[in-house]
Amino acid sequence: MADPLFRRVAIIGIGLIGSSIARKVMKEGLAEEIAICDRGAAALAEARELGLGHVYEENPGDAVKGAGLVVSCVPVGAAGDVAVSIAPWLEPDALVTDTGSVKASVVRQMLPHLPDASRFVPAHPVAGTENSGPSAGFADLFENRWCILTPTRETDLRALDRVSEFWRRLGADVETMTPEHHDLVLAITSHLPHLIAYNIVGTADDLEEVTQSEVIKFSAGGFRDFTRLAASDPTMWRDVFLHNREAVLEALGRFSEDLAALQRAIRWSDGTTLFDTFTRTRAIRRGIIDAGQEIAEPDFGRRAA
Amino acid sequence: MADPLFRRVAIIGIGLIGSSIARKVMKEGLAEEIAICDRGAAALAEARELGLGHVYEENPGDAVKGAGLVVSCVPVGAAGDVAVSIAPWLEPDALVTDTGSVKASVVRQMLPHLPDASRFVPAHPVAGTENSGPSAGFADLFENRWCILTPTRETDLRALDRVSEFWRRLGADVETMTPEHHDLVLAITSHLPHLIAYNIVGTADDLEEVTQSEVIKFSAGGFRDFTRLAASDPTMWRDVFLHNREAVLEALGRFSEDLAALQRAIRWSDGTTLFDTFTRTRAIRRGIIDAGQEIAEPDFGRRAA
Ligand SMILES: NC(=O)c1ccc[n+]([C@@H]2O[C@H](COP(=O)([O-])OP(=O)(O)OC[C@H]3O[C@@H](n4cnc5c(N)ncnc54)[C@H](OP(=O)(O)O)[C@@H]3O)[C@@H](O)[C@H]2O)c1
Numbered sequence: 001m002a003d004p005l006f007r008r009v010a011i012i013g014i015g016l017i018g019s020s021i022a023r024k025v026m027k028e029g030l031a032e033e034i035a036i037c038d039r040g041a042a043a044l045a046e047a048r049e050l051g052l053g054h055v056y057e058e059n060p061g062d063a064v065k066g067a068g069l070v071v072s073c074v075p076v077g078a079a080g081d082v083a084v085s086i087a088p089w090l091e092p093d094a095l096v097t098d099t100g101s102v103k104a105s106v107v108r109q110m111l112p113h114l115p116d117a118s119r120f121v122p123a124h125p126v127a128g129t130e131n132s133g134p135s136a137g138f139a140d141l142f143e144n145r146w147c148i149l150t151p152t153r154e155t156d157l158r159a160l161d162r163v164s165e166f167w168r169r170l171g172a173d174v175e176t177m178t179p180e181h182h183d184l185v186l187a188i189t190s191h192l193p194h195l196i197a198y199n200i201v202g203t204a205d206d207l208e209e210v211t212q213s214e215v216i217k218f219s220a221g222g223f224r225d226f227t228r229l230a231a232s233d234p235t236m237w238r239d240v241f242l243h244n245r246e247a248v249l250e251a252l253g254r255f256s257e258d259l260a261a262l263q264r265a266i267r268w269s270d271g272t273t274l275f276d277t278f279t280r281t282r283a284i285r286r287g288i289i290d291a292g293q294e295i296a297e298p299d300f301g302r303r304a305a
Numbered sequence: 306m307a308d309p310l311f312r313r314v315a316i317i318g319i320g321l322i323g324s325s326i327a328r329k330v331m332k333e334g335l336a337e338e339i340a341i342c343d344r345g346a347a348a349l350a351e352a353r354e355l356g357l358g359h360v361y362e363e364n365p366g367d368a369v370k371g372a373g374l375v376v377s378c379v380p381v382g383a384a385g386d387v388a389v390s391i392a393p394w395l396e397p398d399a400l401v402t403d404t405g406s407v408k409a410s411v412v413r414q415m416l417p418h419l420p421d422a423s424r425f426v427p428a429h430p431v432a433g434t435e436n437s438g439p440s441a442g443f444a445d446l447f448e449n450r451w452c453i454l455t456p457t458r459e460t461d462l463r464a465l466d467r468v469s470e471f472w473r474r475l476g477a478d479v480e481t482m483t484p485e486h487h488d489l490v491l492a493i494t495s496h497l498p499h500l501i502a503y504n505i506v507g508t509a510d511d512l513e514e515v516t517q518s519e520v521i522k523f524s525a526g527g528f529r530d531f532t533r534l535a536a537s538d539p540t541m542w543r544d545v546f547l548h549n550r551e552a553v554l555e556a557l558g559r560f561s562e563d564l565a566a567l568q569r570a571i572r573w574s575d576g577t578t579l580f581d582t583f584t585r586t587r588a589i590r591r592g593i594i595d596a597g598q599e600i601a602e603p604d605f606g607r608r609a610a
């Protein structure tokens with residue numbers, strides 16, 4: 001256990017991400033005190049039962065009092081509300097960060113309300129599972145994963161350094177880019193994949209010629225992989241698409257163009273185009289495995305099921 | 306070890322599927338002799354080195370001599386060639402089955418050449434991984450998975466029973482349907498998912514604003530899941546799309562319509578439509594887990610990477 005980085009850390013929103021942060025802060029002793037806040041009484045009670053923190057507050061203002069670091073872990077549509085509710089109660093030297101999957105919108109929502117823009121360091125840990133809520137979290141979630149920091153033009157360098165250090169101590173590798181570039185990158189590496197997954201699962205559910213029981217039985221042919229992403233939290237994902245509209249529509253436009261080309265190749269029995277497309281996509285998986293972002297075992301190592 | 310079902314089983318094509326069958330037949334003693342045939346000298350040498358069978362033949366005619374069961378495990382585009390090359394050498398009582406991912410086309414390709422249509426029982430084990438070749442197989446591949454038999458109008462009931470028994474002894478649950486219905490079901494549970502996965506990985510590879518290294522680094526946001534299916538064998542998948550064209554185009558048409566509706570919902574900030582779509586897709590994953598076709602652990606149990 002190392003020196004604590006902060007006396008009090010306040011976590012607003014104790015779902016999958018907030019509770020994973022709480023667990024790791026506790027495990028590593030990164031703060032003397034963890035204050036947990038959630039607007040849901042059930043989530044708060046669950047967090048208390050799980051012993052995720054030291055104090056539990058329904059009121060964000062009470063949670064951030066005395067906190068050197070405030071981490072907002074709510075769906076991106078609630079970022080503005082959180083900023084408004086914490087602003088009057090922030091300590092003068094408090095750092096504010098978040099974990100939202102979209103960054104430009106979060107900056108637009110939060111920045112105008114915060115008393116000291118230089119101490120706001122937006123962040124997005126690229127780590128998660130399909131589950132949500134306080135019990136879904138675990139201390140190792142950020143291990144071996146990237147956390148993207150998206151400082152604004154007003155972010156102070158020392159604030160950036162301290163929040164970097166915090167994420168590294170949570171187990172993450174840290175990368176820095178603009179909020180706008182973040183939103184382009186994540187549109188393709190996360191938002192579009194979720195949209196496609198939700199969509200294909202919906203399509204399968206609507207077919208008349210194929211029953212739902214057949215879809216379930218024969219899902220090991222590939223379909224089941226998509227159902228994992230499509231089991232993710234609806235509120236979180238609704239907010240992501242509402243708040244990263246331009247970048248998602250742009251990525252989706254590219255995807256649909258490419259899909260039309262494959263459709264044409266199938267219609268005209270153009271085996272060469274199909275073969276070439278299916279060949280060049282292999283290299284990317286190799287790269288992901290080599291970069292330590294995926295396990296090498298076949299079928300995600302899923303032999304049991 | 307139970308009684309052998311056949312004196313000799315001949316396996317034509319010793320890739321992922323053929324070699325998994327060979328391993329399980331050997332392990333369970335389902336045949337006294339396994340004859341392995343592949344047109345690739347390298348695959349045949351590898352099979353010999355791995356000790357997958359008893360005799361190794363480049364010539365399909367030599368492999369099927371004396372065989373009570375012949376299992377064709379080649380890409381679906383090669384089904385006709387296999388039928389032509391084995392037909393003159395089949396024993397009068399030999400059963401013929403296959404493992405192709407498309408069924409109506411395989412029937413059209415093979416049936417006219419076989420000396421006894423009543424002894425032809427087309428099959429498709431809905432099990433696999435993204436790897437191919439003789440070393441990719443394993444004896445437990447079919448455990449807890451479905452194998453779909455698609456008898457033709459000419460298939461004899463006793464032949465169907467014996468091939469069912471064979472697949473059950475390989476570890477699979479057996480289901481029966483027409484080749485045409487099989488192709489509709491698999492278009493949505495397997496073929497379309499692969500097409501979509503290949504497509505999104507291709508789209509990501511082509512973007513100008515986002516580098517390939519960024520796609521790789523931040524792939525844990527969801528994208529990496531798709532790269533697994535998109536790392537599958539290009540020959541096998543080219544053949545699937547060329548041979549199940551109508552059903553795939555129909556499923557793709559539905560998918561694209563549904564995607565256009567989601568696109569519109571994003572463009573017009575229609576959060577209700579997004580939320581409702583993202584909510585109803587959860588039930589299917591629950592069903593797949595309950596049916597034992599998926600593991601319940603979050604993130605496919607992939608904590609290590
Ligand atoms: N899940 C992932 O894979 C992942 C990965 C990286 C980043 N993120 C981002 O991290 C954030 C949290 O995601 P999560 O998966 O942890 O979500 P989650 O499990 O659904 O938890 C969010 C929690 O925040 C609470 N909340 C909502 N509005 C609030 C408000 N105004 N004040 C206080 N609490 C509020 C929610 O309560 P109610 O239930 O009452 O609404 C819920 O308990 C999101 O911005 C998401 O985009 C998620």
Ligand SMILES: NC(=O)c1ccc[n+]([C@@H]2O[C@H](COP(=O)([O-])OP(=O)(O)OC[C@H]3O[C@@H](n4cnc5c(N)ncnc54)[C@H](OP(=O)(O)O)[C@@H]3O)[C@@H](O)[C@H]2O)c1
Nearest residue numbers: 318320321322344345378379380381383405406433437438
């Ligand atoms: N992979 C899966 O997940 C999966 C699942 C269920 C069913 N299937 C089906 O099972 C079949 C085999 O798939 P697989 O994954 O095992 O493929 P694979 O690993 O690529 O192996 C196929 C083998 O067949 C050989 N071959 C091709 N044409 C031949 C011919 N005319 N005569 C003899 N051998 C020939 C290939 O040799 P060359 O390398 O020289 O071409 C190769 O060694 C396909 O029809 C596929 O649709 C696959």
